[in-house]
Amino acid sequence: MYTCRERSSSYVNFGNKLMTSLKVTALCATAALLVTGSTAVAGQVMDDIKSSDELVCLVNPKSPGFSVPDSQGVFQGFNTDFCRMAAAAILGDASKADIRGIGFSDSMKTIVAGGAHMASRSITATGTRDADAGMAFVATTFYDGQGFMVPSALGVSSASQLSGATVCAEDGSTTLLTLADWFGDHKIEYRVENIADKTARLEAFFSGKCDVYASDITALNSDRLLSDTPDAFTILPEVISAEPLTLVTQPDQDLEAAVFWAFQVMLNADKYDITSENIDAITADISAQPKAVRRMFAQDGATADMATKLGLPADWAYQVVKQVGSYGEVFDHHLGAETPFKLDRANSVNADFADGGLMYAYPIR
Amino acid sequence: MIPPRLPPPDRKILPVWDIFATAVVVLLIAFAVNNVITNMSLAGATPGFGFLWQNAGFDVSEALIPYSPENGYYRVIIVGLLNTLLLAVVSLVLATALGLLIGLMAVGPSPIGRIAASGYVEVFRNLPKLLILLILFVTAVNELPHVRSAVGFGGFYLSNRSLYFPTLVFTPQIWGVLASMGGAILLALLMQSRLKQHRIKTGKALPMLGACVPCVLLLPVLGAWVLDVQWVWSLPEFAGFDYKGGLRLSLQFIVIALTLGLYHGAQIGEVIRGGIEAVPSGQGEAAQALGLSRGQALRLIILPQVVRIILPSMSNQYVNLIKNTSVAIAVGYADLMSVAGTIINQSFRPLEMMLITMGMYLVICLSVTMMLNRMNERLRLAQH
Numbered sequence: 001m002y003t004c005r006e007r008s009s010s011y012v013n014f015g016n017k018l019m020t021s022l023k024v025t026a027l028c029a030t031a032a033l034l035v036t037g038s039t040a041v042a043g044q045v046m047d048d049i050k051s052s053d054e055l056v057c058l059v060n061p062k063s064p065g066f067s068v069p070d071s072q073g074v075f076q077g078f079n080t081d082f083c084r085m086a087a088a089a090i091l092g093d094a095s096k097a098d099i100r101g102i103g104f105s106d107s108m109k110t111i112v113a114g115g116a117h118m119a120s121r122s123i124t125a126t127g128t129r130d131a132d133a134g135m136a137f138v139a140t141t142f143y144d145g146q147g148f149m150v151p152s153a154l155g156v157s158s159a160s161q162l163s164g165a166t167v168c169a170e171d172g173s174t175t176l177l178t179l180a181d182w183f184g185d186h187k188i189e190y191r192v193e194n195i196a197d198k199t200a201r202l203e204a205f206f207s208g209k210c211d212v213y214a215s216d217i218t219a220l221n222s223d224r225l226l227s228d229t230p231d232a233f234t235i236l237p238e239v240i241s242a243e244p245l246t247l248v249t250q251p252d253q254d255l256e257a258a259v260f261w262a263f264q265v266m267l268n269a270d271k272y273d274i275t276s277e278n279i280d281a282i283t284a285d286i287s288a289q290p291k292a293v294r295r296m297f298a299q300d301g302a303t304a305d306m307a308t309k310l311g312l313p314a315d316w317a318y319q320v321v322k323q324v325g326s327y328g329e330v331f332d333h334h335l336g337a338e339t340p341f342k343l344d345r346a347n348s349v350n351a352d353f354a355d356g357g358l359m360y361a362y363p364i365r
Numbered sequence: 366m367i368p369p370r371l372p373p374p375d376r377k378i379l380p381v382w383d384i385f386a387t388a389v390v391v392l393l394i395a396f397a398v399n400n401v402i403t404n405m406s407l408a409g410a411t412p413g414f415g416f417l418w419q420n421a422g423f424d425v426s427e428a429l430i431p432y433s434p435e436n437g438y439y440r441v442i443i444v445g446l447l448n449t450l451l452l453a454v455v456s457l458v459l460a461t462a463l464g465l466l467i468g469l470m471a472v473g474p475s476p477i478g479r480i481a482a483s484g485y486v487e488v489f490r491n492l493p494k495l496l497i498l499l500i501l502f503v504t505a506v507n508e509l510p511h512v513r514s515a516v517g518f519g520g521f522y523l524s525n526r527s528l529y530f531p532t533l534v535f536t537p538q539i540w541g542v543l544a545s546m547g548g549a550i551l552l553a554l555l556m557q558s559r560l561k562q563h564r565i566k567t568g569k570a571l572p573m574l575g576a577c578v579p580c581v582l583l584l585p586v587l588g589a590w591v592l593d594v595q596w597v598w599s600l601p602e603f604a605g606f607d608y609k610g611g612l613r614l615s616l617q618f619i620v621i622a623l624t625l626g627l628y629h630g631a632q633i634g635e636v637i638r639g640g641i642e643a644v645p646s647g648q649g650e651a652a653q654a655l656g657l658s659r660g661q662a663l664r665l666i667i668l669p670q671v672v673r674i675i676l677p678s679m680s681n682q683y684v685n686l687i688k689n690t691s692v693a694i695a696v697g698y699a700d701l702m703s704v705a706g707t708i709i710n711q712s713f714r715p716l717e718m719m720l721i722t723m724g725m726y727l728v729i730c731l732s733v734t735m736m737l738n739r740m741n742e743r744l745r746l747a748q749h
């Protein structure tokens with residue numbers, strides 16, 4: 001008893017991550033022991049969301065641009081908006097998303113144990129993970145790739161010059177596997193330091209304990225801003241992995257469909273230049289719109305039919321765009337030219353398909 | 366006066382409550398195990414340990430045995446286990462040495478020593494270890510020099526990455542030196558028992574150190590000379606990004622060992638202080654009246670009694686320290702918890718990996734407890 005109390009009290013005070021780790025372990029154990037049969041039954045998780053009138057959604061607790069708490073302690077960011085998207089589509093109110101910050105390692109365990117309805121936290125979809133019965137990969141919101149960041153003073157211009165370097169990476173992530181693959185394939189010697197605590201990890205890199213920081217390119221972009229001298233660091237040109245960062249839900253056919261199609265509404269809105277600003281003007285003059293737009297937002301459109309089948313509010317597509325916005329709107333708002341990250345979506349793989357990107361809006365009909 | 370013994374508990378009363386409680390516990394366990402198996406098969410997962418032989422696919426920061434990502438998960442688990450054990454042993458020694466020092470200072474004659482000891486104890490007993498660890502780590506990485514400007518002293522180099530030091534290249538001839546060293550130690554042990562007999566017979570203590578140190582030192586030197594050993598040193602040398610050659614102790618290892626040493630040193634210090642204060646002061650006075658010096662009284666009269674008193678709390682401290690090595694994950698030391706976490710994320714076998722990890726910690730902690738319990742039993746015989 002003494003041990004248990006002593007250990008947990010120190011975790012409560014410091015190290016959010018370890019505290020959650022502890023909670024999750026307990027949660028996992030309880031879930032494994034007590035919950036009866038949790039196979040993917042259509043609608044079960046969806047019913048739970050509706051009856052509790054809130055959608056529990058996991059995000060990264062500290063990822064500038066993607067999810068960080070603002071001065072009021074409310075999470076803001078690109079990933080956060082997909083939690084709000086799901087709440088707007090299912091509950092008709094984006095603010096009904098109960099957004100919780102959680103470490104990477106524990107987020108998937110929490111989903112599997114039934115501790116959250118979905119996660120929007122830059123989780124890479126992989127075969128093994130998707131094969132697990134406890135979670136479903138639903139829609140890729142961001143195409144990323146793993147890269148390297150080095151101090152500019154090191155004078156390195158390509159990852160092939162990194163022989164003998166020490167690389168810092170997040171504990172427990174796919175980053176470690178990708179590193180081992182890439183350095184192994186290129187027969188380059190390296191050392192890895194996988195540090196779980198983000199502050200410790202970044203301090204280790206900024207102070208030069210590690211020569212290289214490896215993570216997804218976008219994470220490198222945002223983590224760089226946490227340094228006192230962001231310009232002193234360079235991101236190397238090599239992209240060594242495919243990282244389709246994907247929304248994860250508990251397995252439930254209705255929930256998966258709702259989240260997937262809500263995301264397609266955001267892509268379609270982007271394609272037709274519909275935003276949260278102009279949506280009211282569009283719906284006010286719905287008969288003058290292209291047919292695809294009418295199917296999305298008219299009262300007798302395809303989305304209304306989907307609403308009855310999936311058990312969503314009739315105007316779910318309107319609510320998603322009105323309360324959250326189109327994909328491009330959300331992207332620019334959190335990551336675009338006006339933000340410190342200055343990501344150029346038009347020239348990236350996250351551009352619309354028509355502009356040569358991978359964001360391909362499925363037909364809503 | 367020996368107090369009268371309590372009568373043995375009455376065995377005739379039917380232990381209804383014992384039986385009831387046991388039945389409840391057994392039923393709960395059976396229910397849980399059954400549920401896990403049922404639910405896992407419902408979810409399409411078959412519990413099993415076959416995955417341990419799949420490729421691990423990830424690197425670790427430090428390993429005591431050769432390891433590459435091509436090896437199976439089982440091997441990286443052993444790597445993590447050995448790292449945990451190394452960390453535990455080093456931290457145990459540090460914490461015990463520090464605790465002994467603090468305990469002695471706390472009851473010592475010097476007021477400054479007493480104040481310093483109680484100040485140290487209060488600070489480190491009242492801070493969470495994770496905070497101590499993060500403060501030490503962040504300070505160390507920022508204050509120690511970068512690897513390119515590492516400070517060197519006699520083949521040793523210290524940077525905010527690692528402590529690098531020279532190591533002897535193991536040539537076959539060194540076996541001969543080691544053998545002669547073993548022989549010397551054996552000889553010393555033999556001599557010690559002879560000297561003890563001599564002291565029992567005559568009451569005179571012969572200088573043990575004076576006789577033994579030369580022979581322990583001389584024999585290996587003689588062995589090395591006879592075998593004409595070539596001493597080959599591997600020296601750390603800076604090349605490219607890092608030092609090559611020699612051995613290294615990573616900064617995180619040093620920082621975690623220091624954290625656990627400081628944190629548990631404070632608690633062990635308190636245990637030892639309590640133990641010393643529990644020995645009646647008459648014992649020390651009597652020892653001095655018999656002509657023993659202060660040091661002898663401490664070593665021969667007080668400490669043996671202290672050890673007997675503190676053993677139960679010490680085993681508690683040791684077990685806590687061993688489990689607390691798991692904070693290592695925060696600063697990137699590849700201990701058992703760290704590799705287990707990575708394996709769970711890659712293989713998605715949380716139940717199996719948690720069982721393995723739990724089993725390993727259980728075995729380590731139980732062995733330590735059993736060892737200390739046996740010591741306790743042996744010491745208790747002397748006490749009536």
